[in-house]
Amino acid sequence: MRPILYALSFLAVIGLAFWAYRENYATQKLLRQVEALQTEIGTLREALAVQRAEWAYLNRPDRLRELSTINFDRLGLFPLEPTQFGQIDQVSYPVPPAMFLQDSLDGILTINLSGTLADPDAPTDDRAKTTEIVDSHEEQVP
Amino acid sequence: MIRTPLRPLAHILSARARGENPDSIERENIRLRQEKTRDRARARAEGRLLLLGIAFAMAFTVIGGRMGLLAATEPSEPRSANSGAQILTGRADLTDRNGRILATNLLTHSLYAQPKDMVDPTRVASELARIFPDMDAKLLLARFTDGRSFVWVRKTLSPEQMQAVHDIGDPGLLFGPREMRLYPNGRLAAHVLGGASFGAEGVHSAEVIGTAGIEKYLDAQLRDPALEGKPVALSLDLTVQATTQEVLEAGMKMMNAKGATAILMDVHTGEILSLVSLPDFDPNDRPQALLKGDPADSPLFNRAVQGVYELGSTFKIFAAAQAVDLGLLESSSMVDADAPMIWGKHKIKEFENHNYGPLLSVRDVIVKSSNVGVAHIALQIGAVRQQAFLKSLGFFGPTPVELVEAAGAKPLIPKRWAEIVTITTSYGHGMSASPMHLAAAYAAIANGGTAVKPTLLRVEKPQNAPAVMSPETSLAAIDMLRGVVTEGTASLGDVEGYQVAGKTGTADKPKATGGYYHDKVINTFASLFPASDPHYVLIVTLDEPVETTGPIPRRTAGWTAVPVAAEIIRRVAPLLGLRPVIEPAATDAVTLVHN
Numbered sequence: 261m262r263p264i265l266y267a268l269s270f271l272a273v274i275g276l277a278f279w280a281y282r283e284n285y286a287t288q289k290l291l292r293q294v295e296a297l298q299t300e301i302g303t304l305r306e307a308l309a310v311q312r313a314e315w316a317y318l319n320r321p322d323r324l325r326e327l328s329t330i331n332f333d334r335l336g337l338f339p340l341e342p343t344q345f346g347q348i349d350q351v352s353y354p355v356p357p358a359m360f361l362q363d364s365l366d367g368i369l370t371i372n373l374s375g376t377l378a379d380p381d382a383p384t385d386d387r388a389k390t391t392e393i394v395d396s397h398e399e400q401v402p
Numbered sequence: 403m404i405r406t407p408l409r410p411l412a413h414i415l416s417a418r419a420r421g422e423n424p425d426s427i428e429r430e431n432i433r434l435r436q437e438k439t440r441d442r443a444r445a446r447a448e449g450r451l452l453l454l455g456i457a458f459a460m461a462f463t464v465i466g467g468r469m470g471l472l473a474a475t476e477p478s479e480p481r482s483a484n485s486g487a488q489i490l491t492g493r494a495d496l497t498d499r500n501g502r503i504l505a506t507n508l509l510t511h512s513l514y515a516q517p518k519d520m521v522d523p524t525r526v527a528s529e530l531a532r533i534f535p536d537m538d539a540k541l542l543l544a545r546f547t548d549g550r551s552f553v554w555v556r557k558t559l560s561p562e563q564m565q566a567v568h569d570i571g572d573p574g575l576l577f578g579p580r581e582m583r584l585y586p587n588g589r590l591a592a593h594v595l596g597g598a599s600f601g602a603e604g605v606h607s608a609e610v611i612g613t614a615g616i617e618k619y620l621d622a623q624l625r626d627p628a629l630e631g632k633p634v635a636l637s638l639d640l641t642v643q644a645t646t647q648e649v650l651e652a653g654m655k656m657m658n659a660k661g662a663t664a665i666l667m668d669v670h671t672g673e674i675l676s677l678v679s680l681p682d683f684d685p686n687d688r689p690q691a692l693l694k695g696d697p698a699d700s701p702l703f704n705r706a707v708q709g710v711y712e713l714g715s716t717f718k719i720f721a722a723a724q725a726v727d728l729g730l731l732e733s734s735s736m737v738d739a740d741a742p743m744i745w746g747k748h749k750i751k752e753f754e755n756h757n758y759g760p761l762l763s764v765r766d767v768i769v770k771s772s773n774v775g776v777a778h779i780a781l782q783i784g785a786v787r788q789q790a791f792l793k794s795l796g797f798f799g800p801t802p803v804e805l806v807e808a809a810g811a812k813p814l815i816p817k818r819w820a821e822i823v824t825i826t827t828s829y830g831h832g833m834s835a836s837p838m839h840l841a842a843a844y845a846a847i848a849n850g851g852t853a854v855k856p857t858l859l860r861v862e863k864p865q866n867a868p869a870v871m872s873p874e875t876s877l878a879a880i881d882m883l884r885g886v887v888t889e890g891t892a893s894l895g896d897v898e899g900y901q902v903a904g905k906t907g908t909a910d911k912p913k914a915t916g917g918y919y920h921d922k923v924i925n926t927f928a929s930l931f932p933a934s935d936p937h938y939v940l941i942v943t944l945d946e947p948v949e950t951t952g953p954i955p956r957r958t959a960g961w962t963a964v965p966v967a968a969e970i971i972r973r974v975a976p977l978l979g980l981r982p983v984i985e986p987a988a989t990d991a992v993t994l995v996h997n
Contacts, residue, residue, distance in 0.1 A: 323642030
């Protein structure tokens with residue numbers, strides 16, 4: 261019994277030593293990796309700071325003002341004026357879709373009428389025309 | 403263990419035979435036995451003490467060895483600890499209120515020489531002089547050859563210069579990393595930022611210290627490693643600051659002024675959105691301070707904070723507001739304004755010897771800027787109450803703004819507050835203060851009567867400060883100031899849609915030898931807008947302006963400072979997101995219709 265115990269504990273010592281050896285080298289490798297990463301982070305941070313400084317330098321108001329003056333032909337930029345504030349009712353609503361009329365008049369209108377409705381250039385004229393036609397249509401019914 | 407009997411029979415029998423007492427044998431044996439026991443116990447105790455001693459000695463050896471090791475070895479970063487911002491240990495950035503950078507750090511290199519390693523000092527000196535035109539080859543050579551082993555050549559290098567120095571290829575020229583302070587916006591907000599330079603310098607690093615302005619005021623905070631380089635947000639708005647500077651610079655040239663300053667302040671929070679002082683300088687290349695002459699002639703002089711001037715008629719509103727607040731007068735009460743007014747040996751006159759009297763309403767005293775009228779108001783208030791009120795507005799101490807220069811710029815207060823001082827102070831003479839004081843005081847009028855402390859740091863909430871006047875007084879004072887613009891001396895200051903209210907002030911400059919110049923003035927326009935719900939205070943001060951478009955040169959604030967201020971408001975108000983509004987009709991106009 262005792263020799264087997266000795267042999268087993270000897271094997272365990274060998275196994276643990278091997279495990280410790282591997283762990284040691286794995287840890288050292290990871291530490292080197294961490295160090296390399298930290299150096300990289302430091303370098304990137306430095307580069308970031310330089311780029312932030314450069315961005316601020318390129319966007320300094322003096323330079324932007326000069327550039328907008330030089331490129332006035334293309335950009336046409338003026339300083340912000342009090343008159344540039346708009347009212348909410350100055351915002352144009354989208355043109356009401358012509359489909360609405362078409363639906364309500366469906367079945368009553370002839371084909372050439374729907375052709376005139378689809379014309380997007382003169383919506384008011386169209387409406388005038390449609391009402392005209394509807395009127396005449398209604399007159400015809402009785 | 404063999405136990406020795408206490409009364410061995412053989413000994414007892416022989417003792418009895420001799421006629422001795424056998425008990426003595428027993429006693430002797432007991433004594434021997436006790437001695438043995440004692441010796442054993444002592445040996446055991448000695449062993450224990452030894453063991454304990456060894457343990458303690460080992461523990462102390464380990465601790466001492468560790469301490470010695472820590473003390474003797476170079477410190478090193480913990481390699482496995484997770485690291486965040488602490489890699490970056492520079493001076494914190496300064497940003498404007500929207501996070502745009504006003505000051506940051508840039509990594510460059512410094513150049514130093516070790517002449518003992520130098521191969522050809524003559525060539526190195528001439529090459530360096532070629533790369534850096536401001537250096538002299540002879541002086542450099544003298545420093546390289548006089549036997550010293552270390553010479554600083556340049557504190558900072560651009561990458562191109564560094565390459566050029568590399569190309570010299572001399573082993574005696576060496577580079578050290580340097581963190582340098584960069585102000586990417588150049589001259590913008592130069593007086594706020596101040597500047598920075600190197601403190602203690604080593605080969606591998608140098609500390610960057612603030613030399614003026616907010617850089618020096620916040621030096622400890624900006625360098626605190628515990629804050630991990632977190633940027634400090636100032637109250638300035640970069641766009642507003644740039645616009646104000648542009649307009650003020652143009653206005654200063656147009657009005658032929660020697661200097662100018664503008665302060666734009668939020669009336670509720672006390673935040674300074676823009677602080678311009680002209681002429682200015684580039685904080686990246688801060689000029690030397692003047693060694694002789696008037697420091698106010700240096701571009702380093704911050705007129706907004708250090709410029710302690712007599713601010714003239716801008717002070718009149720304080721007397722009027724206090725009289726209304728104390729209930730002595732109302733906005734429509736009539737006061738004596740018969741000019742000239744004789745007080746003792748003094749004669750108080752109006753501008754260009756006008757006479758607005760004999761009686762004027764308090765509102766008209768402000769609108770027409772009557773010296774005599776406001777003098778009578780001040781006499782009703784009295785010296786004690788006048789001083790207390792000005793003190794509550796912050797006129798008796800340096801402004802608490804976060805600039806090192808501010809603490810040194812104390813207002814000039816007359817030592818004896820005679821009645822004539824009460825009179826002159828009411829129209830802004832005899833007592834001097836900086837435009838920053840004026841901005842804080844006008845903010846108190848504009849925000850409904852709460853004293854505010856001007857600040858250059860971004861704050862979110864309105865200041866919780868004591869009230870210095872009632873909200874009704876504030877409204878009355880704003881109405882008077884609005885009158886100055888709509889019908890009084892500042893008619894050029896009316897910006898459509900922004901209801902500017904304000905007061906002009908023209909003060910003759912004092913001569914260094916005593917007395918006053920008659921052709922050198924300080925013109926101030928203290929304004930607040932929009933009058934119906936004031937958000938901002940703008941102070942514009944021009945130093946020695948003269949407006950020459952007319953046949954005679956004009957030097958009143960209404961012709962110089964006011965149009966400049968109006969243009970600033972017209973340009974800046976949209977940037978602040980203020981929408982132009984149609985002025986609400988005056989209340990008395992409505993009652994008129996009712997009647």
